[in-house]
Amino acid sequence: MTEVPEHLLRRAKEARERLEDSGESAESAEAPAGAASAPPPAEPTAAGDEEKIPAHLLDRSRSAEEQAAMAPAAPGGPVAPAPPSLPTGPGGHTQRLLTVVKSGSIQDVKAMPQDRVHVWPHLLLGEFVASLFITAFLLIFSVFVNAPLLELANVNETPNPSKAPWYFLGLQELLTMFHPMVAGVTIPGIALFLLILAPYIDRNKENAPEKRKFAVSLMTVHLMFWAILVMIGSFFRGPGFNFIFPWQDGLFFDF
Numbered sequence: 001m002t003e004v005p006e007h008l009l010r011r012a013k014e015a016r017e018r019l020e021d022s023g024e025s026a027e028s029a030e031a032p033a034g035a036a037s038a039p040p041p042a043e044p045t046a047a048g049d050e051e052k053i054p055a056h057l058l059d060r061s062r063s064a065e066e067q068a069a070m071a072p073a074a075p076g077g078p079v080a081p082a083p084p085s086l087p088t089g090p091g092g093h094t095q096r097l098l099t100v101v102k103s104g105s106i107q108d109v110k111a112m113p114q115d116r117v118h119v120w121p122h123l124l125l126g127e128f129v130a131s132l133f134i135t136a137f138l139l140i141f142s143v144f145v146n147a148p149l150l151e152l153a154n155v156n157e158t159p160n161p162s163k164a165p166w167y168f169l170g171l172q173e174l175l176t177m178f179h180p181m182v183a184g185v186t187i188p189g190i191a192l193f194l195l196i197l198a199p200y201i202d203r204n205k206e207n208a209p210e211k212r213k214f215a216v217s218l219m220t221v222h223l224m225f226w227a228i229l230v231m232i233g234s235f236f237r238g239p240g241f242n243f244i245f246p247w248q249d250g251l252f253f254d255f
Contacts, residue, residue, distance in 0.1 A: 004053075004061040012053050115207070148254055160239045161252055169233035170226045176241060191222060 117123070164172045174183035195218075202214045209216055234253045238244035244252075 004057050004064075008053065008057060150254070161237060161241045163233065163237070163241075163253065166230055166234060170229035172241075173229040173233040173237075194218070195222070 163169060171184065171188070174187060177183065178187070198215065198218055202212070202218075204212055204214070206212055235246045235251065236243055238249055238252045
């Protein structure tokens with residue numbers, strides 16, 4: 001415990017002196033002339049001091065004096081002051097604040113795993129390796145296989161059958177079945193609109209294909225629909241763009 005501050009001791013001493021002066025003046029005024037002077041009043045007791053000084057300060061002062069008296073004196077030297085005692089809590093227990101307060105109330109630990117990776121190097125590195133592989137494959141393939149270039153187009157002679165490139169053969173196949181407005185605008189527009197709405201309909205955030213049944217089914221239907229139309233236009237359409245069997249009438253498609 002620390003001792004009583006100097007300013008409090010000074011104020012207590014001044015209060016005692018004022019009490020002594022006021023007591024002497026009152027007794028001299030009440031005593032008759034020629035009477036023997038009364039003995040000086042006794043110094044105020046400890047009870048009077050306790051009324052002027054707060055109780056907790058007196059307790060701290062007494063504890064400090066007792067500890068100083070109980071401390072053993074060093075031989076041939078001054079008395080060593082006793083070390084100040086640590087503040088104690090209720091019941092005399094000495095504990096730190098952090099040992100009482102739970103760590104969860106003051107610490108926000110986020111240890112939940114996140115299903116996210118950085119674009120570099122996880123994504124871009126794989127795409128770069130894939131692009132190098134495709135480039136090497138096309139280079140080697142072009143060395144051993146010649147491109148199927150045809151002769152210059154003759155405006156006076158139209159080839160029969162006249163087929164669009166393979167990626168447009170699905171649309172050409174639709175034109176043989178429906179009106180141009182339906183085959184060229186309505187059906188492709190509905191397909192694109194469904195693909196645009198797919199992310200808003202399917203809110204599943206899983207990455208595993210077996211858990212994305214709606215998305216996989218929707219994309220499979222689109223791909224199979226277009227792939228079947230391309231295959232029919234490539235291998236099952238002959239002169240006049242009529243339906244044929246390639247194993248009977250031959251193949252009218254240049255790779």
